[in-house]
Amino acid sequence: MASHGVEPLDKRHDRSVFSCGTEALDRYLKQQARQDADKRVAAAFVLVVPTASQVLGYYTLSASTITADELPPELARKIPRYPQLPVVLLGRLVVDTTLKGCGQGEFLLMDALHRSLDAASMVGAIAVLVEAKNASAETFYRHFGFTPLQGQPARLFLSMKTVASLFG
Numbered sequence: 001m002a003s004h005g006v007e008p009l010d011k012r013h014d015r016s017v018f019s020c021g022t023e024a025l026d027r028y029l030k031q032q033a034r035q036d037a038d039k040r041v042a043a044a045f046v047l048v049v050p051t052a053s054q055v056l057g058y059y060t061l062s063a064s065t066i067t068a069d070e071l072p073p074e075l076a077r078k079i080p081r082y083p084q085l086p087v088v089l090l091g092r093l094v095v096d097t098t099l100k101g102c103g104q105g106e107f108l109l110m111d112a113l114h115r116s117l118d119a120a121s122m123v124g125a126i127a128v129l130v131e132a133k134n135a136s137a138e139t140f141y142r143h144f145g146f147t148p149l150q151g152q153p154a155r156l157f158l159s160m161k162t163v164a165s166l167f168g
C-alpha cells in the first residue's frame with residue numbers, strides 16, 4: 001500500500017467518491033467542510049496518497065471550552081478554577097470504508113493529536129476533546145486512552161499532558 005499523508009483540505013481534493021458508511025459524515029465532507037474551513041469554524045485535514053487527490057479519510061479541529069466541573073474531580077483539583085477551560089475539539093475522524101481496519105484511523109488520530117499539541121503550544125489548551133457520534137466511535141477513542149467527561153459518556157477527553165507524553 002502506498003504511504004499516506006495528511007494535509008489541510010483545499011479545493012484540489014476530490015471528495016466525490018468518499019464513503020464511510022455514515023451518510024451525515026460523508027455529506028459533511030462533501031458539502032460543508034470547505035465552507036467551515038474558509039470561515040474558520042473548523043479546520044479540516046484529509047488523508048490522501050501523495051500525488052493523488054482522492055480523499056480517503058478526514059478529521060476536523062476547532063477551539064472549544066469545557067468547565068472545570070465537567071472534569072473528573074481528581075483532575076479538576078489540579079487545574080486553576082477559571083470559569084471556562086480551553087480545549088481542542090476533534091469534531092470528526094473518519095476513514096473511507098475501503099480502508100477500515102488497516103491502521104489509517106490510528107494514523108489520522110495520531111496526526112490530529114500531534115497538530116493539537118502544536119496548537120496548544122501557541123494558544124493554550126488543556127486537553128483534546130472528542131464528541132463520539134456512536135458507540136463504535138466511543139470504544140475507538142477509549143481504546144486510545146480517552147476518558148469521558150463527568151456524566152457525558154459520548155464526550156471524551158485526553159489531557160494535553162498525556163498527548164505530549166505520546167510524542168516524547
Ligand SMILES: CC(C)(COP(=O)(O)OP(=O)(O)OC[C@H]1O[C@@H](n2cnc3c(N)ncnc32)[C@H](O)[C@@H]1OP(=O)(O)O)[C@@H](O)C(=O)NCCC(=O)NCCS
Pocket residue numbers: 020021022025091092093094095096099100101102103104105106107131132133134136137138139140141143
Ligand atoms: C472509527 C474509525 C475511524 C476507525 O478507523 P480504522 O482505520 O478502522 O481503525 P484502525 O485500523 O486504525 O484501528 C486502530 C486500532 O483501533 C482499534 N479499533 C478500531 N476501531 C475500533 C472501535 N470501533 N472500537 C474499538 N477499537 C477500535 C483497532 O482494533 C486497532 O487496535 P490495535 O492497534 O490494538 O490492533 C473508522 O471505523 C470510521 O471511520 N468509522 C466511521 C466514522 C466514525 O464513527 N468516526 C468516529 C467519530 S466521528
